[in-house]
Amino acid sequence: MSILNAIQEKMDNLHLKERALAEFLLQHPQQAVQMTITELAARSGSSTATISRFCKSFHSQNFPDFKQKLATELVQQTNAPNRYQDIVAGYPLHDIVSAITVNHLRSLTDTTQVLDLNQLRLAIDALHHASRIDLYGSATSGIVAQDFFHKLIRIGKAAAAFSDPHLQLTSAASLTPKDVAVGISYSGETPETINALRSAAEQGATTLSISRFGANSLAETASIRLFTSSSEVGMRRGDMASRMAQLHVVDILFIGLVSEHFELYVPRLERSYQTVRQHTSRMEESKTK
Numbered sequence: 001m002s003i004l005n006a007i008q009e010k011m012d013n014l015h016l017k018e019r020a021l022a023e024f025l026l027q028h029p030q031q032a033v034q035m036t037i038t039e040l041a042a043r044s045g046s047s048t049a050t051i052s053r054f055c056k057s058f059h060s061q062n063f064p065d066f067k068q069k070l071a072t073e074l075v076q077q078t079n080a081p082n083r084y085q086d087i088v089a090g091y092p093l094h095d096i097v098s099a100i101t102v103n104h105l106r107s108l109t110d111t112t113q114v115l116d117l118n119q120l121r122l123a124i125d126a127l128h129h130a131s132r133i134d135l136y137g138s139a140t141s142g143i144v145a146q147d148f149f150h151k152l153i154r155i156g157k158a159a160a161a162f163s164d165p166h167l168q169l170t171s172a173a174s175l176t177p178k179d180v181a182v183g184i185s186y187s188g189e190t191p192e193t194i195n196a197l198r199s200a201a202e203q204g205a206t207t208l209s210i211s212r213f214g215a216n217s218l219a220e221t222a223s224i225r226l227f228t229s230s231s232e233v234g235m236r237r238g239d240m241a242s243r244m245a246q247l248h249v250v251d252i253l254f255i256g257l258v259s260e261h262f263e264l265y266v267p268r269l270e271r272s273y274q275t276v277r278q279h280t281s282r283m284e285e286s287k288t289k
Helices: 002-009 016-027 037-044 048-057 062-081 093-114 117-129 140-155 165-172 191-202 217-221 234-238 243-261 262-288
Strands: 133-137 160-161 180-184 206-212 224-226
Touching: 002 016, 002 062, 002 117, 002 140, 016 048, 016 093, 037 048, 037 217, 048 062, 048 217, 048 262, 093 243, 117 206, 117 224, 117 243, 133 140, 133 165, 140 160, 140 206, 140 243, 140 262, 165 191, 180 191, 191 217, 206 217, 224 243, 243 262
Parallel strands: 133 160, 133 180, 180 206, 206 224
Antiparallel strands: none
16 A cells, blocks of 8 residues: 555654644545545545645645545555565564565555556656666665666666766766666665756756655656655565565566667667677687687
8 A cells, every 4th residue: 555655654744734634544545535625624624725735745636636546556455465564583484485475566566556657658758768877876776776777788778877976976967968867766865866866957867766655855856756665664674675666667667668669679689688698608618628
């Protein structure tokens, strides 16, 4: 349940009226999706203006859009037999295997629910037309950036991945309006990634964020915003399900890019594969001589 979990995580940062609304939504989500905005304002002790602002902060155009997304997730939650499971001390090995599998599957499912196809389309178009692509990420998100880099160079895109904050800023300062910068951060609050993406935006580059669902600083900095599941709690400490969710988005972007421009990218993909294969074969032959 990405929307409700995002609300829960933001509770401490909400002002009084918003907190009253959030508490009502968390306690009575099924009732909320049946209400008008006026009815919800009366029942939650908030106002219609507060509800409208609240919905926009959780990436909905208006209250009807928010209700539709919430209703869809409630149905999917009811139909889903598995929930996120934390790992505790002394877990038997077979329970650990089961819990990790469930968490990864739920992370992928929840991430798919919050992906905006219009934003995906904008992201794919921007990546295709980019003269150069910068990828920024720290720690685990840096590994995801490296994965995306490896995919992009296989289809001939000029790309580079940076984890060092100084190199991120140095590279961002040299971007142009023809380029794209991608910032990856689960929390959306990694200062180094935010600063790099902001610097890229100042140069006129198209900026793309990949962060957890809900209001966050990285998404606010980006012109194109993609979100991952925010349902992870205890497992977040190991960056496990969040990493899988980020890689899920990267895979969708890559396959979407190749599929949209099949005749251009597939020959490049095949050429890179054959080149590596030929050189690997030559190295193996030289070892046997």
